[in-house]
Amino acid sequence: MRVLLTGAAGFLGSHLAERLLQExxxxxxxxxxxxxxxxxxxxLRRHPGFTFLRADVTQPLGVEGPLDWVLHFASPAxxxxxxxxxxxxxxxxxEGTRHLLDLALEKGARxxxxxxxxxxxxxxxxxxxxTYWGNVNPIGPRSIYDEGKRYAEALTVAYxxxxxxxxxxxxxxxxxxxxxxxxxxxxxxxxxxxxxxxEPLTVYGDGSQTRSFCYVDDLIEGVRRLMEADYPYPVxxxxxxxxxxxxxxxxxxxxxxxxxxxxxxxxxxxxxxxxRPDITLAKKLLGWEPKVPVREGLERTIAxxxxxxxxxxxxxxxx
Numbered sequence: 001m002r003v004l005l006t007g008a009a010g011f012l013g014s015h016l017a018e019r020l021l022q023e024x025x026x027x028x029x030x031x032x033x034x035x036x037x038x039x040x041x042x043x044l045r046r047h048p049g050f051t052f053l054r055a056d057v058t059q060p061l062g063v064e065g066p067l068d069w070v071l072h073f074a075s076p077a078x079x080x081x082x083x084x085x086x087x088x089x090x091x092x093x094x095e096g097t098r099h100l101l102d103l104a105l106e107k108g109a110r111x112x113x114x115x116x117x118x119x120x121x122x123x124x125x126x127x128x129x130x131t132y133w134g135n136v137n138p139i140g141p142r143s144i145y146d147e148g149k150r151y152a153e154a155l156t157v158a159y160x161x162x163x164x165x166x167x168x169x170x171x172x173x174x175x176x177x178x179x180x181x182x183x184x185x186x187x188x189x190x191x192x193x194x195x196x197x198x199e200p201l202t203v204y205g206d207g208s209q210t211r212s213f214c215y216v217d218d219l220i221e222g223v224r225r226l227m228e229a230d231y232p233y234p235v236x237x238x239x240x241x242x243x244x245x246x247x248x249x250x251x252x253x254x255x256x257x258x259x260x261x262x263x264x265x266x267x268x269x270x271x272x273x274x275x276r277p278d279i280t281l282a283k284k285l286l287g288w289e290p291k292v293p294v295r296e297g298l299e300r301t302i303a304x305x306x307x308x309x310x311x312x313x314x315x316x317x318x319x
Contacts, residue, residue: 009036093148173238177216207246
């Protein structure tokens with residue numbers, strides 16, 4: 001296959017690109033590098049089937065040659081990142097999605113949207129099935145991401161219904177693993193970086209809020225299976241094993257051997273109290289469920305963070 005993948009320098013995008021390249025496919029990676037990492041592109045450029053196009057998908061893309069897939073993974077995804085880029089986040093999920101849907105139509109390609117569990121907002125139903133419509137504050141600080149993805153889903157389904165475009169939609173729950181940005185700002189990377197630096201681990205609220213953490217290899221396997229399924233509506237991809245944020249902090253301290261204390265700060269507005277996917281549909285439709293336990297996945301991620309931190313110190317001439 002020849003695929004166009006937006007967000008190719010990002011965490012999930014780079015892992016998906018690498019998986020596709022290892023399978024022998026050709027990948028045209030697109031990123032404007034507003035939040036993507038050059039380190040991830042270096043890894044991908046070792047493959048002869050990879051080409052990179054630096055572009056902003058909020059503008060129409062001119063891509064020569066045929067495409068089998070248009071895979072839309074571009075968007076700031078962590079609260080610190082999208083809060084700094086509110087308009088850009090809305091536009092990449094609105095105008096960016098529209099331009100990429102039009103490109104898929106033009107090329108006769110299939111379209112894949114990486115959506116998010118954030119479409120459920122601060123959920124009143126637990127765990128969250130795809131049939132749940134969510135509880136989102138449409139003008140709250142997180143709305144720029146939540147509503148952007150909700151709109152992207154609506155537009156994707158509309159193109160399927162009006163134009164017959166083959167589409168897939170993954171609602172991605174919290175995912176972690178190697179290739180995360182050390183300054184990403186999400187809870188797993190925050191805790192690991194703070195622990196390795198000997199800094200206090202910052203827990204917001206009392207830490208009783210829950211999240212479900214899926215290792216990136218499992219998530220990418222789910223994406224690949226969904227690409228091959230004939231199903232145009234959202235599918236939850238995530239790990240139904242649930243942790244409190246405070247439990248995660250203690251686990252990271254244990255696995256890093258860090259003496260860092262845990263400190264508590266006020267809970268941000270609209271922070272979800274609980275988040276866990278109902279993956280019944282993914283099991284039935286894709287035969288998929290996560291395989292990597294959280295403890296094992298965290299050990300792999302911590303090892304990566306140690307290696308990257310050492311590499312950065314070496315480049316900067318640090319100790």
